[in-house]
Amino acid sequence: MSDVPDAPSSRPGTADITALPTELLQQIFAATAEPPSTLWDEDISLTDAHDLELMLTPYRLASISASWRRLAFQTPELWTFITTAPWSGTDADITRIEVQLSRTAQMPLDIVLSALDRGQEEELITYPSIILIRRLCDLHYRWRRVRLQLVDGHGINWDFLSKPMPLLQAFVVLPQRGRLLIDESHVEEDFLSASHRIERLACHTTCIVPTKTWNNLEHLSINLRRQDNQPLWRTLHHTPNLRRLFIHFPFLYDVPHNNGVGPSEAVSLRKLEVLGIYGHVEAKFPQWVQKLCFPSLHSIAASSYGCYVLDKLFDRFSHQVRSLVIQREEGSRLSHNDAQAVLYLTAMEDLEIRTDYLHHSGADGRGSPILFQGFFEALTSRPGDDRPKLPKLRRVTLVSEVAQIWEQNMRSFVSFIAQRCAQARDVGETFDFAFHGETPDWFPNVAQRLRAGEDLTKGFDNPKEEQEEREQGEEKEEQDEEEEEEEEEHENQV
Secondary structure, three states: OOOOOOOOOOOOOOOOHHHOOHHHHHHHHHHHOOOOHHHHOOOOOHHHHOOHHHHHHHHHHHOOOHHHHHHHHOOHHHHOEEEOOOOOOOHHHHHHHHHHHHOOOOOOEEEEEEEOEOOOOOOEOOHHHHHHHHHHHOOHHHEEEEEEEEOOOOOOOHHHHHOOOOOOOEEEEEEOOOOOOOOHHHOOHHHHHHOOOOOEEEEOOOOOOOOOOOOOOOEEEEEOOOOOOHHHHHHHHOOOOOOEEEEEOOOOOOOOOOOOOOOOOOEEOOOOOEEEEEOOOOOOHHHHHHHEEOOOOOEEEEEOOOOHHHHHHHHHOOOOOOEEEEEOOOOOOOOHHHHHHHOOOOOOOEEEEEEOOOOOOOOOOOOOOOOOHHHHHHHOOOOOOOOOOOOOOOEEEEEEOOOOOOHHHHHHHHHHHHHHHHHHHHOOOOOEEEEEOOOOOOHHHHHHHHHOOOOOOOOOOOHHHHHHHHHHHHHHHHHHHHHHHHHHHHHHHO
């Protein structure tokens, strides 16, 4: 690479960008078009991760000047991010992407497509989206990082899963809604043996089981769809360097409850840090826990459908796990039994509960019964207990996207928080809590009082009325002060 030449500048220590060497400017161009890694994180919605500005970056750079236009056309890395706007797929997209592909010079491709026609009452894949996917499937040997988010697979030829992808590093296939299932017969040896570079695999539409060791794979999300658990154990045998593992057991309405067998030998993943278990957990899963060796494990994520079944797993790693995330599924509740399982995690510092269904209107419009009152009541210490349950817990987070919160759920949550805040103050420590979502009217005031150090363990009834009385008292004090100032001013004038 050539050296940066001296050039006149209006500011000391800077150089005119037009004076930069061509090679350096090309590197800058390529860096500005680099897609964020969050696009291949299945936990982050495509709407949140996708940046439309990034899709337009090559065209904007090429429109600055004639010299930049020539340089943009000579920089194939600038055009290798192939995408459409989320939930798009039009004839214009086909034309634009064909132009992009003509400028990529056989470079590896990063692909993000969400093929969905939102204009239809039934969400179906659009014809242009089918054409796009077919066109890109012909370039399977150039795929590097791929995210396909689909609704209906009709018209898509999934035989590309039988073709080699020697450059593949990330492969994420998600259904937009419901379940999009692909028969495992499409996954053939050419794909499996050639994908040894893959680092992230999250195919929620089929079960991909490697036949050779994938040493680079660090993130795996595997879906179990049948009664046989052997695909799980075979996969873990071939992925020794996993750091994040997410197991999705089938739901009861998908297949009969699984009675598969456990691993024939110990499963050792010495680098595994995060373990997620979702769906209706296999009934015999707790019996296999002793064969799991995860010395680096520090975080667990679990579905509320099987939380209580995981008591032996929690007990097995009780001194390691510092963080637990519970995803509450629709139609389930967090119960006293779930809390008893969580209590095994004596080293846990951070507890997070995520749900979209804290409030679910029933036939009478008054809402569903208590959904997690028993859970927090079981975590709350009783009078006479020598030490708090979960003694190392320092933070609780509740995440909800609903507009209303069932009153008893919030009261049990706040009672638990009030007790932990008081216990932390007694030993000179702090306890943190957070709620993300729309809260009852009284909650912000209670949260403020707790953070101010007020002891609410004996109750926090009518906080709204107390707040109104406090505000009225403050207003009266202000009025009295103003009257006194006016009297003093009047006396001074006299």
